[in-house]
Amino acid sequence: MKQVIQNIRNGRLTVGTVPAPTAGDGEVLIASQASLVSAGTEKMVLDLAKKSLLGKARERPDQVRRVLEKVRSEGLMNTIRQVRRKLDEPMTMGYSSAGVVVACGRGVQHFKPGDRVASNGPHAEVVSVPVNLCARVPDGVSFDHACFAVLGSIAMQGLRLTHCQLGETVFVIGLGLVGQLTVALAAAAGLRVIGTDPDASRCELACRMGAETASPGISGAAVEQRTGGLGADAVVITASTSSNEPMDTAAAAVRQKGRVVLVGVVGLEIDRRPFYFKEAEFVVSCSYGPGRYDPSYEEQGHDYPAAWVRWTEQRNIQAVLDLIGSGRIDVAPLISHRFPIDQAPEAYELIHSGQEPFLGVVLQYPQVRSTAMDQPVRTVTLHPRPAEDGGIRIGVLGAGNFARMVMLPAIRNCDTFRPVSICTARGLTGTHEGTVSGFERSTTDEDDIFSDESINTVFSLTRHDHHASHVLRAIAAGKNIFVEKPLCLTAEELLQIDAAVMQAGDTCPLIMTGFNRRFAPAAGRVRDFFRDVSDPLTVFYRFNAGPLPADHWTQDEHIGGGRIIGEACHAIDLATWLTGSLPIRVFAESVAMTDPGRVSDDQCFITLRHANGSVSCVGYTSGGDKGYSKERVEVFGGGRVAVIDDFRRVELSQGGRLKTETMTQDKGHQEEVRALARAVADGRPSPISWDEMRAVSAAAIAAVRSLREGVPVDLTTSSNGAVS
Numbered sequence: 104m105k106q107v108i109q110n111i112r113n114g115r116l117t118v119g120t121v122p123a124p125t126a127g128d129g130e131v132l133i134a135s136q137a138s139l140v141s142a143g144t145e146k147m148v149l150d151l152a153k154k155s156l157l158g159k160a161r162e163r164p165d166q167v168r169r170v171l172e173k174v175r176s177e178g179l180m181n182t183i184r185q186v187r188r189k190l191d192e193p194m195t196m197g198y199s200s201a202g203v204v205v206a207c208g209r210g211v212q213h214f215k216p217g218d219r220v221a222s223n224g225p226h227a228e229v230v231s232v233p234v235n236l237c238a239r240v241p242d243g244v245s246f247d248h249a250c251f252a253v254l255g256s257i258a259m260q261g262l263r264l265t266h267c268q269l270g271e272t273v274f275v276i277g278l279g280l281v282g283q284l285t286v287a288l289a290a291a292a293g294l295r296v297i298g299t300d301p302d303a304s305r306c307e308l309a310c311r312m313g314a315e316t317a318s319p320g321i322s323g324a325a326v327e328q329r330t331g332g333l334g335a336d337a338v339v340i341t342a343s344t345s346s347n348e349p350m351d352t353a354a355a356a357v358r359q360k361g362r363v364v365l366v367g368v369v370g371l372e373i374d375r376r377p378f379y380f381k382e383a384e385f386v387v388s389c390s391y392g393p394g395r396y397d398p399s400y401e402e403q404g405h406d407y408p409a410a411w412v413r414w415t416e417q418r419n420i421q422a423v424l425d426l427i428g429s430g431r432i433d434v435a436p437l438i439s440h441r442f443p444i445d446q447a448p449e450a451y452e453l454i455h456s457g458q459e460p461f462l463g464v465v466l467q468y469p470q471v472r473s474t475a476m477d478q479p480v481r482t483v484t485l486h487p488r489p490a491e492d493g494g495i496r497i498g499v500l501g502a503g504n505f506a507r508m509v510m511l512p513a514i515r516n517c518d519t520f521r522p523v524s525i526c527t528a529r530g531l532t533g534t535h536e537g538t539v540s541g542f543e544r545s546t547t548d549e550d551d552i553f554s555d556e557s558i559n560t561v562f563s564l565t566r567h568d569h570h571a572s573h574v575l576r577a578i579a580a581g582k583n584i585f586v587e588k589p590l591c592l593t594a595e596e597l598l599q600i601d602a603a604v605m606q607a608g609d610t611c612p613l614i615m616t617g618f619n620r621r622f623a624p625a626a627g628r629v630r631d632f633f634r635d636v637s638d639p640l641t642v643f644y645r646f647n648a649g650p651l652p653a654d655h656w657t658q659d660e661h662i663g664g665g666r667i668i669g670e671a672c673h674a675i676d677l678a679t680w681l682t683g684s685l686p687i688r689v690f691a692e693s694v695a696m697t698d699p700g701r702v703s704d705d706q707c708f709i710t711l712r713h714a715n716g717s718v719s720c721v722g723y724t725s726g727g728d729k730g731y732s733k734e735r736v737e738v739f740g741g742g743r744v745a746v747i748d749d750f751r752r753v754e755l756s757q758g759g760r761l762k763t764e765t766m767t768q769d770k771g772h773q774e775e776v777r778a779l780a781r782a783v784a785d786g787r788p789s790p791i792s793w794d795e796m797r798a799v800s801a802a803a804i805a806a807v808r809s810l811r812e813g814v815p816v817d818l819t820t821s822s823n824g825a826v827s
Contacts (some may be wrong), residue, residue, distance in 0.1 A: 104479060106227035106531060107447045107466075109148060109194040116149065116451050118444060119193070122530035122547045123479030124231040126208035129404035131220065131237050132479070134471045136246035138200035138226045140464040141254055142454050143279050143343040143367070145196055149455050192507070193535045197226035201240060201249035203471045205229065205479060210404060214239075221252040221424060223391070226447060228468055229479045231529070233401050235394060238421040241428030247441070247465050248427055251284070251434045253391065255423035256416060258284035258341070260392040261366035262292070263414060265337035269293040274326050274335035274356050276349045277342025277367055278305040278317065280437060280463055285339050285366070287312040287432040288423075297326060297335065299352075300342075304460060311436055323355020334358030341367045350374075357383045364388055391416035398654050437463040444468050481530075482546040485537045494521035495783050498552030499542075500573060501565035501587075502532040510564050510587065510617075513773045515540050519780040520560075524552050553580050560613075560783055563587060567669055568662045571596035574614060578603045583613040583783055585776075589672050590616045590800040592664040597800055604793055615779050615789045616796045618676035620750075622771030622778060628753045628764065629738055629745040630681055636741030639716035640682045643737045644674035646722065649729040653702045665807060666705040667691070671723045672803040674736075676795070678711065678719035681738060685798040686719075688712035690815040691806040694726075709806045 108119045126132035201221040204214050211234050214220060219240040224230030240249040258281050267273055273289045275282050278300035289296045290313025298309040298317035309317040316329065327334050338353040340363065347370035353363045354377035362384040365371075378385060393407060394400035394416045400407065407415050414422070426432045439462040442450040450464050497520050502511070514520055522542040526549055527533030534545040544551070552558055553576050560583040563573040571591035577584035578600075591597050604611050620626055633640060648670065657663035657670075679686060693707035705725040712718060717740075736747040746754040750770050755762045778790040789796075798818065805816040 104228035104530075105444050106225070107196045107444070108531065109196050110191070111194055112191050114149075116196070116448055118447050119531075119534065120483055121227075121534040122481045122483050122545055123229040124529045125481070125547050126206045126211075126231055127528060128209045129211060129234050129402070130208040130231045131204055131211055131214050131222070131234055132206040132208070132229065132231050133200075133202040133220060133222060133224060133237075134205050134229055134479070135200050135202040135224060135227060135468045136471065137202070137250040137468065138197050138224070138466045139250040139254055139280075140197065140226075140450060140454065140466065141199060141280065142461065142464065143281070144198075145451070146454050147343070147368075148194070148196065149451060189508075191535075191539075193531055195225040195227070195531060197466075198223045199250055199253035200224040200226070200230065201246045201252070202230070202468070210234075219246075219249070221249045221420060223253045226444070226466055228444065234404050235400055235406060235415070235417045236420075238417055238424055240424055244424065244428045247438065247467075248434050249424060250465060251427070251437070251463070252420050252423045254280055255284045255288070255427075255432075255434075256391040256419035257281055257366060257388075259288055259419045259423055260390065260414075260416075261285060261339050261341070261364050261388040262288050263392070263419075264364045264386050264388050265339060265362055267292075267294055267337050271295065271336035272297065272326075272330050272333075274321075274338045274353070275299070275309070275314070276338065276340045276352060278302070278309045279341065279343070281366060282339075282341035283309060283312050283437055283462070284423075284432075284434075285341055286314045286317075287434075288426070289313070289339075291426060291431045297321065297329060305462070308436060308462070312432075321352075323352055323357075326356035330358070334361060336361050338363045340365045340369060342369055343367050344369055346370050347372045354378060354381075354383070357381065359383070362386060392419040398656070398659075434463070438465055440464045442466055481548045482524075482544055482551055483530075483534065484544050485534070486541055486543055488521075488543055495519050495560055495780060496521045496523045496558050497560045497562060498524045498526065498555065498558045499562045499564060500526050500549060500552065500569070501563065502527045502536045503564065503566070505587070506564035507532070507536055509772050510562065510776070511536055511540050513776040514562065516773060517776050517780050519784055523558050524555065526552055549576075553577070553582070559583060560585070560779075566656060566662055567592055567664050571600060574600050575603055578607055578612060578614075581610070581612055583615075585615045585617065585779055587617040588670075589664055589668050589803060590796055592660070592668060592804075594801070594804050597797065597804065601797055613779075613782060613789045614793065614796065615775075615782075615791055616676075616800070617775065618673060618680075618791060618796075618799065619771040619775045620673050620677040621680040621791070622774040623750050624766060624769050624771075624774075625747045625750045625753045626677060626681070626736075626771065628755070629736070629747060632745050632755050632757075633681070633738065633740060633743060636743065638741045639713075639718070640738055640740035641717070642678045642681055642719035642739075644678060644719065644721045645735045646671065646674065646724060647727040647729070647731050647733050647735075648705065648723060648725045649727070649733075650725045651702075651705070653700060658702050658705075660807075665702075666725070667707065667709070667723060667806050667810075668803045671709065671721055671806070672799060674721040674723070675709070675711065675719075675802050675806075676791075676799045677736065678721070679713070679795060679799055679802075682713050682715065682717035682719065684713035684715035684717055685794065686711040686802040686818060687714050688815055688817050689802050689805040689809055691809040693810050704807065704810060707806075707810065709809075711802060 204218040222232040272295040275298040296314040299321035306317040525537040537545040563586040696703040709721040732749040744756040
């Protein structure tokens with residue numbers, strides 16, 4: 104399918120060919136028929152992309168601060184590589200479209216294939232959108248008009264925040280698309296509307312859309328005069344400018360105890376005095392309405408009861424569509440240009456250059472004949488090559504941030520691998536990374552990888568909740584699999600995998616979990632240092648992980664498993680490897696949080712007893728300074744002490760003599776991939792034994808159980824891997 108793609112590094116906007124996405128759980132797959140270019144928002148992205156690197160830095164000082172933090176924690180060269188890769192990532196454009204439902208994911212009951220819907224899908228021939236971001240298009244409403252619904256919901260939410268009642272006055276500053284829609288909605292609600300914009304033609308259009316009066320340069324005094332000295336009951340700012348002038352005008356125009364609502368983007372050096380003397384309110388509107396940016400609502404499909412939240416973002420979108428369908432608002436005058444999707448670059452050049460007037464720019468797509476006939480193409484060819492060209496033919500599942508920044512470069516640097524197929528849910532990142540990494544094809548269909556008999560080895564680099572199913576599918580298909588940690592999220596999943604391994608017996612393909620720390624040069628130095636020590640060891644591993652919000656996907660126990668299962672497992676594995684002994688007992692204790700909205704599991708200590716008598720302790724902390732070193736490992740035993748500091752420095756102490764070695768930070772990702780390649784090529788067992796992977800995974804799962812139950816958990820050493 105075709106999709107509009109923006110390159111942030113070089114500023115190029117293209118129409119690329121990518122696989123059509125899938126309809127995930129709670130999602131609706133839609134064949135787009137029209138999408139609206141949000142000229143204000145998308146022009147800002149376009150302008151940023153065309154700036155120099157210095158210009159981008161000036162525009163986004165918050166990102167510069169993040170880069171400087173990364174330099175301190177990960178080093179200059181590694182940061183430069185990651186920043187360059189980040190800038191090269193393709194960016195989707197658009198968020199207001201309409202089309203025909205092609206398929207529905209699990210749990211979606213309110214939409215069916217063939218339904219006409221509007222959504223916040225990007226500019227692409229096929230989009231997959233969460234169910235709560237879709238609304239039904241009324242009969243008689245064209246797709247060209249329906250694609251205004253999401254942008255209209257932004258205007259509607261801003262208008263709702265004014266709390267205006269029938270007959271009151273709203274002053275709209277900025278008469279672009281959102282401003283015009285605000286005027287139309289306010290007029291439909293029986294409000295008196297005054298508008299202003301530097302462009303006289305837009306002021307004339309606002310009068311057609313329902314404004315009582317609109318002209319350039321309307322001042323606060325003029326608004327007071329038009330309202331009998333009262334002032335506007337509310338001011339809605341929909342302008343896009345770095346100037347403070349809209350705020351100054353709004354403060355002068357609003358009445359005492361009135362309200363100013365910011366929908367657009369303007370300078371916010373607010374003069375306190377007018378707001379103080381008028382006791383006026385200032386509110387910033389959040390996009391489409393309640394539910395926006397709430398993962399529970401948008402990603403998991405949990406709706407808010409209408410009795411408690413009358414107007415969610417979905418209900419706002421639906422309300423706009425119903426108003427268009429009833430003829431209460433007419434968006435036809437807002438359409439200035441139409442372009443077929445193939446000519447999207449010309450549409451954006453029109454917006455960027457400003458050589459001719461524009462307002463509503465609509466992109467149009469090939470007409471859907473029937474959902475049965477127009478099935479999306481989910482695999483595209485990138486670099487065709489013969490299957491007989493040798494090497495280990497691989498398939499990769501997932502191309503998220505970690506995969507793009509760390510694992511895919513490591514795979515590219517291993518000459519033994521022949522990249523065949525890369526699979527992602529949306530298709531865009533997979534196509535970009537597949538092109539960069541030389542994959543033969545990009546797909547959104549997992550079956551493309553598991554059913555391809557030529558693919559020998561699979562990399563599962565997806566979110567954690569998919570790992571167990573990928574391992575089970577690989578075992579059933581007889582394919583070797585590298586699964587990024589964690590191996591699985593629950594004891595039940597671990598039992599299923601272990602049963603599959605036992606059933607396959609000697610024919611079981613190679614399985615390797617991404618416990619990379621044991622492959623780090625620093626870890627190798629320490630293990631060699633204690634190689635001839637027969638006494639039990641004491642290991643302390645401290646993470647200074649930094650905070651993550653409670654709604655981050657890794658904190659969700661059903662998706663990410665939490666940070667103990669998802670990240671502290673690294674420490675459990677390294678302790679297991681350094682002591683040379685499996686964990687047999689786990690006890691964990693976390694801080695006591697009084698705020699129910701905060702996570703406490705990621706500030707904990709985990710104590711492990713190993714089979715050979717060694718003891719290890721993992722201190723996983725997220726409450727520290729992110730500028731301090733992230734990981735520190737201390738090992739004691741046999742009259743020796745070893746310290747790994749952030750995998751950059753190793754200290755070895757014995758007999759009163761201290762030896763210090765510094766190195767470039769290396770956490771072992773490249774070496775673990777090379778170790779996997781060597782094992783597959785030579786037909787040898789996995790570089791990490793199944794007993795170790797099972798025991799470490801069981802210990803991480805048991806640590807969370809210990810937190811919940813407040814008691815130590817004994818781990819079985821039997822072949823079924825059960826947590827007792």
